[in-house]
Amino acid sequence: MQNFEYCTPTRLLFGRGVVDQLPEVMKPLGKRVLLTYGGGSIKRTGLYDKVKQLLHDFVIYELSGIEPNPKYTQSVVPGVQMCKEHHIDVILAVGGGSVLDCSKAIAAGACYDGETWDLITYKVQAQKALPIVDIMTMAATGSEYDSGGVITRTESNDKLGYIDPLLFPVCSLLDPELTFTIPLKHTLAGVADAMNHVLEQFFCEDHTILNDAMCIGALRTLMTHVQRVINNPNDYDARAEIFFTCTLACNNIFSLGNSPSRWPLHAMEHTLSAYYDITHGEGLAIITPRWMKHILNEKTLERFVTYGTQLFGIDASLPAQQIAEEAIQRTHDFFCQIGIPMTLTQVGIDDSRLAEMAAHTQRVSHLEKAWAPLTEQDIEAIYRASL
Numbered sequence: 404m405q406n407f408e409y410c411t412p413t414r415l416l417f418g419r420g421v422v423d424q425l426p427e428v429m430k431p432l433g434k435r436v437l438l439t440y441g442g443g444s445i446k447r448t449g450l451y452d453k454v455k456q457l458l459h460d461f462v463i464y465e466l467s468g469i470e471p472n473p474k475y476t477q478s479v480v481p482g483v484q485m486c487k488e489h490h491i492d493v494i495l496a497v498g499g500g501s502v503l504d505c506s507k508a509i510a511a512g513a514c515y516d517g518e519t520w521d522l523i524t525y526k527v528q529a530q531k532a533l534p535i536v537d538i539m540t541m542a543a544t545g546s547e548y549d550s551g552g553v554i555t556r557t558e559s560n561d562k563l564g565y566i567d568p569l570l571f572p573v574c575s576l577l578d579p580e581l582t583f584t585i586p587l588k589h590t591l592a593g594v595a596d597a598m599n600h601v602l603e604q605f606f607c608e609d610h611t612i613l614n615d616a617m618c619i620g621a622l623r624t625l626m627t628h629v630q631r632v633i634n635n636p637n638d639y640d641a642r643a644e645i646f647f648t649c650t651l652a653c654n655n656i657f658s659l660g661n662s663p664s665r666w667p668l669h670a671m672e673h674t675l676s677a678y679y680d681i682t683h684g685e686g687l688a689i690i691t692p693r694w695m696k697h698i699l700n701e702k703t704l705e706r707f708v709t710y711g712t713q714l715f716g717i718d719a720s721l722p723a724q725q726i727a728e729e730a731i732q733r734t735h736d737f738f739c740q741i742g743i744p745m746t747l748t749q750v751g752i753d754d755s756r757l758a759e760m761a762a763h764t765q766r767v768s769h770l771e772k773a774w775a776p777l778t779e780q781d782i783e784a785i786y787r788a789s790l
């Protein structure tokens with residue numbers, strides 16, 4: 404078992420009605436609030452009005468229209484300007500992972516005199532960030548319980564993870580009822596995203612029985628409850644279990660003591676959504692079984708056997724190779740069965756830029772150093788197999 408350090412300073416308030424605690428959460432953090440949100444879902448659901456009413460004592464400025472795959476120039480830069488101009492004390496992010504990720508970059512940029520991009524690219528280490536509170540309305544990224552954000556710069560096709568302990572939210576308010584209105588497409592993409600967060604941690608060199616059990620439990624929870632939510636979007640318990648699993652899945656809890664993973668699926672997907680602005684969870688679902696097939700070899704076999712027997716209940720007495728292949732097929736079938744588009748063609752990606760994207764992924768993420776090393780040619784082959 405490897406050494407590790409773990410500290411998550413984020414306070415979680417989880418369950419029905421927790422949003423009512425917002426004023427009490429916000430009061431110690433200051434009066435001047437930047438309220439950030441996306442393309443309007445919070446207005447349609449009534450959450451916007453509720454937040455405004457709860458915070459009637461506060462001075463509120465608003466940054467709206469934060470896009471999925473949040474953009475540096477369109478959203479981060481104006482947000483930083485607003486914080487500086489209006490002397491903002493605290494950022495309140497209300498929406499999905501994109502809104503929160505964007506808010507994290509803004510929080511750091513607001514306390515830095517230079518270009519925020521210097522921080523996102525780690526050219527300069529942030530010394531300070533504004534406090535962030537969030538009301539998360541999507542079950543997916545786990546941004547509500549991690550210290551990272553992912554920001555896209557369209558001009559250079561960059562989609563970069565920006566991680567710094569300063570970016571942990573002070574408090575995340577998580578009411579599963581707020582996730583009832585997520586459109587089916589994003590519900591499924593969110594589940595696929597969280598499943599991938601687990602898989603990225605499961606597939607590594609050194610691992611523990613405890614971590615394997617947590618990973619398999621998380622995957623089983625997501626795969627079981629998504630079926631219930633497809634049948635009934637207002638199934639509170641199913642939504643709640645999915646939400647909490649998503650919250651935990653990106654926080655590294657499931658891999659404490661494991662050897663690190665380079666998160667190759669995320670590296671490959673971030674390039675796809677940087678170039679084509681596709682939905683993150685869909686991109687991940689599409690490449691996952693192709694990546695699995697590509698890396699299956701003598702060294703990786705044991706992980707697939709554990710995965711196949713423990714998650715899918717495949718007969719452990721079968722030959723290992725057969726178990727592994729069956730597990731990969733079942734992974735593919737699961738995504739198909741719940742209704743996620745499972746080819747790049749279906750999400751509007753053709754073969755014209757695969758080599759360029761593979762080179763980009765490798766330049767940014769160095770997957771030759773991954774547990775199952777990938778060359779640029781391997782990455783291109785995985786993209787091609789996903790078409």
Ligand code: NZQ
Pocket residue numbers: 440441442443444445448469470471472473498499500501502504540541542543544545546549551552553581582583584585586589593596653669683
């Ligand atoms: O923009 P609005 O109108 O709010 O609509 C959003 C958006 O269209 C809608 N939505 C969210 N909650 C809703 C809702 N619609 C109705 N009811 C609700 N309750 O859903 C759409 C997608 O929202 P978005 O925030 O983009 O989704 P998600 O939470 O999946 O975030 C995706 C982004 O997070 C990054 C992804 O790469 C992508 O950029 N990631 C962030 C991570 C992190 N911070 O740790 C890790 C992940 O691996 C991921 O890379």
Ligand code: ZN
Pocket residue numbers: 544596597599600669683
């Ligand atoms: Zn993800």
